[in-house]
Amino acid sequence: MTESFDPEDQRKRIQRSRNRVLAGLLIGFAVLVYFISIAKMG
């Protein structure tokens, strides 16, 4: 197995993992806001 140390590959890998985490956080926030709305209505 070979591992690439090309800076462009590194950049893409970091950017991809950041995007995934951000997407997860945004989905989590949307779900939280939904449940907060339900709780406040109750």
Added chain:
Amino acid sequence: MTTTTAQPLPTEWRDFFALTKPRVMSLVIFTGLCGLLAAPVTIHPVLGFTAILCIAIGAGGAAALNQWWEADLDAGMKRTAGRPLPAGRMDRTSARDFGVALSVGSVLLMGVAIGWLAAGILALSIVYYAVVYTIWLKPRTPQNIVIGGGAGAFPPLIGWVAATGDVTAMPVILFAIIFFWTPPHFWALALFVKSDYAKVGIPMLPVVAGEAATRRQILFYAVLLLPLSLLPWWIGGTGAIYGVVAAVLSGLFLLLSIRVGLRQRKAEDDTMKPEKQLFAYSVIYLFALFAALVADHWLVVPGVHA
């Protein structure tokens, strides 16, 4: 032809996470949760979760702002030189913006979802840590640990206020317990860990006032902590379970502090066993005391307390 190879790599998300000081955050979450669970009213689980999340995010934001401000100091100390900013894995502007975003976001979410009193106290705690402690008093006074203790004391107060919407004697006492617990906890550590603070010009008490004065101050705060920890029981805010546990825990804390307070370092190669024991016990003490507070609230039959 591309020019991308000359640009620095983007910061890993793990470094942003590290900026929030996750280990400190675990204690913040625990004490905030205890404040919330020990309150005399129940809160909807979703709102309770949101309140704790806001406390954690606010603490993370304050920690990021702390590291943004102290990046140069951190670079000069072995313990902190590997953090994202001094290690060069993140630029200062990103750290500052991240800290401001977390701080403002946590306060707004707390205000909208829980209430503006809890949000106001959360905002106060962030400003207290990031501005009053980090920027203003930490580099100026050897009592910086005492002042910093105030920042760590806010979570149970915020948790309680999030549940009740009101500031009463009990959450203020919980604040005071952590406030008076912090100096002996940190100064015990400072006595046996050779810190680099002096090198970067931070006036830590053992360096500025000496070891004997630090030992006296440890004892002073431990003596005050004993009656303070029993106060929730005396005022009828808790039952006997908490009272007994607090008396035992604080009694032992005082005994260990007396051992440290009346002691003198025998030689340079002293193992500092009593100081290490006090530090280790102080962590257990806080967890156990707050756990007892919650256990007392949930185990005792409702209506028994005054």
